[in-house]
Amino acid sequence: MTLSSDGQTAAAADIDVIVIGAGFGGLTATYRMRERGLDVLSFERGLDVGGTWYWNRYPGARTDSEGSFYRLNLFDDIVEPFSFKEKFPAQPEVLAYLGRVADELDLRKHYRFGVSVDAVVYDESTGRWQVRTDDGQDYTAKYVVSAVGIQSEPLVPDLPGQENFGGRIYHTAKWPADPVDLDGCRIAVIGTGSSGIQIIPQAADVASKLYVLQRTPTYSVPMVNKELTEEEQRELIESLPEIRKAVRDHPFSMPYSFSGRSALDVTDEERDAIYGEGWAKGGFRFMIESFDDIGTTKEANDTVSEWLRAKIHSIVEDPITAAKLTPNYPYTVKRPPSGVEFFESFNKDHVELIALRESPLVSFSEKGLVLEDRELEVDVVILATGFDFVTGSLYKLNVQGRDGLPLSERWADGLSNYLSVTLHGFPNFFVLGGPLYPGGNWPTVAEEVSTYIANVIAEGEKRSAQVIETKAEVEEAWVAHVNELASQSLMAQYGKDANAYGLGANIEGKLQSVFFYLGGAQVLFDQFDHEAASGYPGFEMS
Template sequence: MMATQHTQSGSDVDVVVIGAGFSGLYATYKAKQLDLSVKAFDAGDDVGGVWNWNRYPGARTDSLHHTYQFSFDKELLNEWAYSEIHPSQPEVLEYLHLVADRYDLRQHYTFNTTVKSAVFNESTGRWEFETDTGQTASAKYFLTGMGLVSDPHKPRYPGEETFAGEIYHTSRWPQEPVDFTGKRVAVIGTGSSGVQIVPQIAKVASELTVFQRTPNYCPGTGNRPVTAEELQEIRENYDEVWRRVRNHPAGWPWEPTGRLTLEATEEERERLFEEMWNRGGFSILYEAFDDLATNWEANELACDFMRRKIRSIVKNPVVAEMLCPDYPYGAKRPPASDGYFESFNLPHVSLIDVNATPITALTPAGIRTSATDVDVDIIVYATGFDAITGAFTRMDIRGRGGERLNDHWAQGPDTYLGISVAGFPNMFMVAGPQSPFANLPPGAQQIGDWIGDLMAYMREHDIEFMEPTREAEVAWTAHLNEVAKMSTAGDGEAVNSWFTGANIEGKVRAFNVYFGGANNYADRCDAEAASGYASFVRSGRLAELV
């Protein structure tokens, strides 16, 4: 279904929201629930966020179906169900369309529109927005719901304009299917998108060349249809499901295992690793033992198991070794895919290590590396995103005193709780930089509710402006950095992880997400609210903030 373009009668509203994925839609929903006037923008042609853009073959979430949704509407939970354990892109997009329709959210959106600037006007105490279409708006509150992965990263190679074939990016996939049948195809990148699209292309292409910078541990998804019995049991126990989600560090419906890796026998470890490998997804990281993300020796035992799995699957020993990572599991965002390693057993699929032989240029016929030319008909960039901060830094965002957010974040993001920034009054972020790495929909709802409660508090107490103290911001960033170094995710810079911005050449290296657990994060948010928002500066007049 194509979206109908809606515009509000005035450009002055209570709230401007940017984004139309899980985070943006929930921010819009909360503002509407508070009877605030809302104007929302999104660069896409409809709601969906990343799921509207990422239409490539094989795209699906590796989150579990019954928790990859909002929990606030029990009727909807009993009416809607994904058909698979790990929902595909079309189904996730269908769900987001359903949410937009059910709560009449599209009326607030202007689509096909990119916000270029958001500037806090100190004379009026309002945020002022300009878009690429020439539209303007102003609002008391500025809510961002732009997601972690919304700014695609595309490498620039000399000669790209001379290439005679087709070029696609997994995050800007056309709505019409791309036909790879009988074609010579190159896939550049082996992150979450790359490992999903490679098996699909390998089925039909005449030749497939995969260009890899960093290999990935890549269990299968364990995907299958959801049975009627499973769905009934879930619906009968949803309160317990959401309790588990709230108390799990990654927002999963799982309990702690009570097991530590090094306390288990070798036979028990092997049995559990095998069971969780076959279960797929994040099961090895979270369902085998409780300490794989924080104990490097334990983590290496899991890594050794997965490397042995790769070697047992991939028949060519040279290729198998190229596909074996040498870093801790979790230092990069763990992907999952069915048939990825098996694809390299096909005679028409080859692998090139761009560390050994980097890409130097594109030619009219294909891709040139330092060692050879590869002739192709289609190039697919699966090169990911300028994640987490990229959606912010590409905009001109200015707070009090004209301070640019890009300057405030010159050494990496500084926020309080990943929600707000000192010097940027009434700007609140849903799933912004320095928020937890966890299952997104429950996290977006938790943060969206917290922001909604904050705005209600401001209204009830005649507070016009709120922003965190600089001291709170500094303390949160210091805590975030300390926690990151206590987990294997802290090794991300060395392996080109977007967790630290290391996937983007020239980007400042900093921990961009919180690895202390979504459960502990929610506890901190609750404590801040219970304190009457003690870490925030508040005032009834703008001059009092200065």
Template structure:
């Protein structure tokens, strides 16, 4: 497995050149940033560690990989020509189709000519005298750039658990986030799948159809909702394309960045019969919208329990063996406190004779031996192991780069107690560094495509404003950063999200700070806040000019005056 790792020894510099912008990543974020900034006349280059475009959809090729956002929403809106030309074949697109779409976008807008593949950015340091970023790649290239944009994605660095004996296993092992491009044939094999998160829930039904014997090692049962995936008919395609304008308006200002009208009624405000009927309707409709059936499911534990218990009853009704069903039923945390999964036939798979569920809460893994997986009460001989163990989410790929700001302060140290940003866009002490749809923004709580476009558009307008006013740097004020960190905590604590030990909280990575990383206030509210900040001249940021004194130019030298985030919201 070639998962991204932090480089300890930096390469020698073999080539130097200048650009206006360096972008890290050529997934959806990096591609749109490249297109947008090129359109502003900036000389930009993107570095991508993979051999081609696609980001997460380039690496995640495991069986059953598909998006849990509807295809028509999980697509770019910046070009009507693009959205009218492209035809999605299914309601929830598969990884191959999404990758085909990404390649189509790269070709249509001639983006590859400014992307360098098979290249990893290993260090980026801010040169205070030159007021530029010095960006070093693993090929020894040192690029001086005015702007440094981190578009590395939230789920980019795979998490392989440090299990005793892992490297002694005689057979092949795989991580779902770094799947062999040629595919894997499990026909006639005994296979272990470790983990029951999204990639496991998508891949287990297909692996079970191939394998002679499948062992599923589950630590925490997950809530999974039926996808009800289906082909998109010609008539539906015409309807989608005719309605794109309204569809995008709805997505940009609702809570989740998708084509959904947010509910205005709570689960406890209707009768039990009405509530049950509405849950059943959403269950049959399929997809993640079940978790938004009522307005209070993410904030009221009693309301949430009505939805959670509905799903538990469904699981018990699908899985024939009552003992297995009970081990698959999620307990002890609210529905959607961990990201719900979307599946096709997941629970039904445990009715197969060749599938065994291993409960790691009752019998934890002790080691991986030469012949398989050993738990506290049994040894399971297998021919292959699949680690469906998720990612070092949101911060993993950022910290894989040695980012150094003013005064030689590494970002890793600035964030050692957890990520610190303002709007999720940048951090104090790191001028002209922009993050795209990452920590401190709606990102993983939203349709990523909606959030990516909103971030890149905001960054583009910000740079245009700088150029028009003669500024060459923009930097977060420490008081604004502190206020945003506190605001994120306030928003999260008003919800049920912190009650789940999820990757939202960094809980899957040993030693990672435990705090809720995304913005929990909703996509529309966040967008309105960003628009208000832009319209008011960027409060919370400081612009710098080349002729300014560098000492007073730094926001770090300014008093940490209180900064009122709430005052910037548009009041109803």
């Protein structure tokens, strides 16, 4: 591989590994491949590193995992650990962290920024991948690692009349880098998912009028964020070895302990007290530390769902608005978000909730938004409409495997891969954050998966293999295991009612399937270790 004088990779180079993406996964994969002695060329459509944290700059954007474990172990091992200043770091701090990772590990030299990948095609005659970018350049590589992210393809509603709107339109996942002035504006926010829950309180603080357009109500618990003192930051850094072990061995890659109790084995008074304690702690602690069966047993889940519904009604003063904000599906069917003063925002006189199932959105107009029964005159429309989860960004790569089979056709009738990272018929192609991945704390998952991919490739190189490919029967057996777990989940049973993106139900016409591996992140990581110890029996290395 050759580099030009400005550090960008020469277009004609024939590369060992091409990595796509510069978030947690892409940076880690780029480092691990270089660590294995391979020439690496990486692409990123943004102008710098950061992945989702580069694009999601909207007011209120922050992690819903604590900064004590929303981090990369490999970085902490190499340089002085990064100290987050808040319990739940905000977007600028996470972006700064990833920038420091790139700087300290000297990763930017491998990247071509501002470049998107348009096609990834396997050439059977050469056994190499042909990669075309949007600037018209062609590359060849022995291996391709997709790290485009699980939530990186924004879902933009197809509403007519956008070109006629005289105001401003923003999507939370495409927020401008320059400051956006919303003070005194009439604002409409479409969506009450994770990003909506974060931006709505921010908009309510500055808007002269705020309309919140909601398709599906969402459960939300408090984030209970705070600034960390220097002493607290120092104590967290000293605790990183213990936190790391707890995260590695946890189903959600979080250092929280399960309670060891059932919601059905205590009195109503005891149960209410435990939920109250969980609410006060906030974040994922509410779900994980309250009771062990609220995410798996409908009868136990009913207790937490009813408790949360009552909580919404106790916070929101107007009973009609509270009823519209109250979900009728089980808690945990959707990934549970957390926020700051979300429900409280609807107690402000200038904030109005509009249920789109009662008053559907028809189009844009010159003055704002047209509903079936009225027109909303606004200056700014904010699309907090989420993402085409997992497959959206992967399909945009236009990946074609053996016999020219498109990845989109491979998954048209059902999701399938081995250990979430490889597919039969797509030799030397690896996916970091693909379907059936464990839905745990993303930096941990990204690091474990990218390390595993690097180890598989290193083993193939050691054997002088030209092709590394998952065995069809091994993939089938793994998918049968994954689907058996998914079929028993509350998400499979109730996800459609909730328009859950984890089921593909948030997009009309998308494959309806549980997109997660529900066996636990630590089980997948243990399988990685078992594969390595057994000589990678799930692969043909020829």
